[in-house]
Amino acid sequence: MASNLTIVDVRDQMPNYEVYRDWQRPGAILGIAVHHSATADRETGMPTGDALTFFNYHVHGRGWAHGGYNYVIGADGLIEYALDEEIAAYHAGFKDPGDSYGLEHGQYWNNHYLAVCLACWFSNGRSWRDEEGVIHPIPDQHVSPSPAQMKSVLGLLRHLTAKYNITPENVRGHRELGGSHTQCPGLNLDPATLRARLREPEPIELEEGIELPEPGPGEHVVILPSQDYLDPALGYIWRFGPDVTFAARAAVGRWPYVTVVGPPSGISQEQIVALRGGGARLVQRVAGDDPISTQAILDRLVAQGKRFMAPVDDSPPEPELDTYTVQPGDTLSSVARQIYGQATLWPIIFNANRDILSDPGRIKPGQVLRIPTLPG
Ligand SMILES: [Zn+2]
Structure with missing residues (x-):
């Protein structure tokens, strides 16, 4: 599990827990379905609900044996473990007596997919209908995942996909599950984006409190190994405005701050040693395995507003005299x-x-x- 992932276990606080606690899902876990709760405050539009309110509604309001999700993630990013992974959640089942979809009468997703629900309603133009059938608009508030919620869902998905050896292809939005007729998890949450993020290398966690340098104009250079890395680095270059060169050798001794782009197959480790030896205060490699995965890291730095990704001083300490x-x-x-x-x-x-x-x-x-x- 990622070290910074906090999961609160609330399984035994859910209604009816003693009845179903030892139930077992019929078959293996093959994927993960992402849902939203489609719950929002009618006046403010802000998200509402947590595992207990959803489970109470499912059990007492709809007569289910237990709640519909294995995990619930609040708008603040809190992850609640609500229903054991070994129990099939009622999250995407549908009636298909003739088994026309070939999905075990519509229970395939319940039986084989874990359910992760984001407590939110990710659509614009939401509304509710009163007893007279009059439709009232709900203000557009929090209609996309918050950074905290996105961080938590990606962390949880990384953890679960690793645990069950699930490929990103089998992480799906509810509406992508065959036989489903729903907008869930909301039109503003694109499951393809989640899959793309899961294919990226683990996110960079910047340690709190570490001072990153703020180079002045002309003090920072980005060294690219080849033309292939220019497009992937453009977002970073536009954001931070460093100098740019393809000539690693000629960069020795010229810039105090150096970002080397791409793996050592492009600009070698020896070049980095030479740049450090030439007096650069910080020489940092930003690299995935290839231009695409390298771009993912650069783009994340851009999104975080971070020109550098690690503590500044990774040179060996001065020998104590x-x-x-x-x-x-x-x-x-x-x-x-x-x-x-x-x-x-x-x-x-x-x-x-x-x-x-x-x-x-x-x-x-x-x-x-x-x-x-x-x-x-
Ligand atoms: Zn759903």
Whole structure:
């Protein structure tokens, strides 16, 4: 499970739990269906409902044995685990006595697809009908998934698809399930978008509180390995306005901040080492396996407004230097013997202190010498 995925287990708080708790779904889990609850406050248009309100309605209002979804995700991104994955949720079944769809009389999706429901109503122009049949509009509020809700549903889908070895093709919106007649999960939630996101590499999680640099004009360059990466990088380039070059070699020593685009098959790791060696403060590779997956990462940085994706300083820390205060009677040789156990290593100390020593034969009591750590 992704480390930042928080799931609240509410299974035993749902109505009728003691009755169905040990039930088992007839067959394997083959996919995941995404729903919306189509619930919104009539006055404000804001989303309403959670696992308990939906389950209460399904059990007490409609007479089902249990609620219709395995997971419910609130508009705030809270994930509720409401019905055991091993129990078939009543989320997309339909009556098909002649089995004209070849879907086990319309129960195929219930039996083989997990149900994830977003508590929201993802359509514009929503309305409700009163007892006299008069239709009232509902304000267009929260008609698309919030960032928190999108993050949670993608995190949960990643977790479940990995757990059950489900391919993105088998993550579907309710309306894409054969035999269904519904707009669910709402016209503003395109299931193809979810699948596309699931095919991308794991999202980059930026650690909180890390200061990312803000390069000035001319301080940041994007290095592209080939023409193939120009289109994929255009969104990033437009957003942040870095310099752009294809000449990695010529970039050494010219820019303090460097974004290398694409995998090492394009711009090699040796080039990155050379760029760092040339004095760049930050050299960062942004790479998927190919231009398409690389673009996905660049576009996510654009969406997050993040020019860089990781802590700035990934260079090895400066070696810690010990110091030694010269005592009366010391020579560089005696200091080297004391510290390194070998008098002949005195040139190491001399070379580290050339700013204060001009003659290795002359050191003065009270001088503070820098003592490098010996390699190894
Ligand atoms: Zn649905």
